[in-house]
Amino acid sequence: MYFYVKSEPGLWTTGHFKPDGEWEPEKDCESKEEAAERVAWLNGGAPQEIKPTLRFSSLDDALFVGVVQDEIKEARTKFPGNGRQFTALVEEVGELAEALLEHGSGSERVREEAVQVAAMAQRVAVEGDSDQIQAKTEEG
Numbered sequence: 101m102y103f104y105v106k107s108e109p110g111l112w113t114t115g116h117f118k119p120d121g122e123w124e125p126e127k128d129c130e131s132k133e134e135a136a137e138r139v140a141w142l143n144g145g146a147p148q149e150i151k152p153t154l155r156f157s158s159l160d161d162a163l164f165v166g167v168v169q170d171e172i173k174e175a176r177t178k179f180p181g182n183g184r185q186f187t188a189l190v191e192e193v194g195e196l197a198e199a200l201l202e203h204g205s206g207s208e209r210v211r212e213e214a215v216q217v218a219a220m221a222q223r224v225a226v227e228g229d230s231d232q233i234q235a236k237t238e239e240g
């Protein structure tokens with residue numbers, strides 16, 4: 101049976117107890133979630149759904165793009181249609197600014213908001229914004 105322990109500040113170690121009772125470390129993880137996920141897997145559990153926060157622990161460009169695509173799928177289910185897309189994008193930019201001020205660059209919160217900004221930008225690009233199209237028609 102595998103467990104994880106907080107071995108140092110910011111470090112979680114997975115491992116198991118040997119028959120003689122000695123702790124046998126297995127792997128160091130950068131987050132509690134990563135350690136919990138690994139322990140579940142080591143103990144034979146089915147792979148859990150990987151949460152965005154966990155994926156963010158090793159964020160790179162390709163990963164970011166993948167997380168944005170997941171966000172778009174979810175957003176299209178929650179908010180189908182293309183009305184007020186630009187307004188939503190601007191709101192997300194505001195939330196990103198707020199996250200940067202309150203939590204700092206590189207924080208989970210900033211990454212989450214950046215994903216939402218990218219997702220809304222992509223929706224505007226791909227689906228358009230019916231409210232903006234209407235405004236242009238009214239002008240002439």
Ligand SMILES: [Mg+2]
Binds near residue numbers: 213
């Ligand atoms: Mg947001």
